[in-house]
Amino acid sequence: GENVEQHPSTLSVQEGDSAVIKCTYSDSASNYFPWYKQELGKRPQLIIDIRSNVGEKKDQRIAVTLNKTAKHFSLHITETQPEDSAVYFCAASNRAGGTSYGKLTFGQGTILTVHP
Amino acid sequence: DTEVTQTPKHLVMGMTNKKSLKCEQHMGHRAMYWYKQKAKKPPELMFVYSYEKLSINESVPSRFSPECPNSSLLNLHLHALQPEDSALYLCASSVGRDRKLFFGSGTQLSVL
Secondary structure: OOOEEEEOOEEEEEOOOOEEEEEEEOOOOOOEEEEEEEOOOOOOEEEEEEEOOOOEEEEOOEEEEEEOOOOEEEEEEOOOOHHHOEEEEEEEEOOOOOOOOOOEEEOOOEEEEEEO | OOOEEEEOOEEEEOOOOEEEEEEEEOOOOOEEEEEEEOOOOOOEEEEEEEOOEEEEEOOOOOOEEEEEEEOOEEEEEEEOOOHHHOEEEEEEEEOOOOOOOEEOOOEEEEEO
């Protein structure tokens, strides 16, 4: 099955700095890669996702890059703010032929702390 | 309505109790999921329903029993749980082919 590794497990930055979180996956058939942000006591929220037919996607201060050859993808947050502090999870999914649902494999998470 | 609604938000139960968790979505999503999450760990998939049929059971103990009464509702029946079952239980839904998961706010379960 799919295995997703995520690094670092904790990341501490100063407000205004950039933050980068990296994930690698094992199944070359995986073709959908979402990132979730989870604040303490709240639900995971999808913040950005990328499919295997593109190499990069950006949404304001957040960007995701995908290297299919190396089987890794990264989350980049620029101009970090204290409200970016949360646990971030990457995930990978391969929609097996014919299924009408997605089975995500999550990374172990990164605790991001942005200091004012 | 773009939300997945879960009730109750908090639940405390003894090991001999029977309780149920409820999940509802009105986005027309045909896939619904139950996940279990321990603090600061990733969500772990328990069950997937697709078009109201159980499609995945990730070898979950029988003390957890899912039910999908219709395309908008998903229940998780709990019986004879153990303290180690204490966790946040998340419901999620997705359109299907588009694998974007929309999570509910979860039920924080404590088993005493």
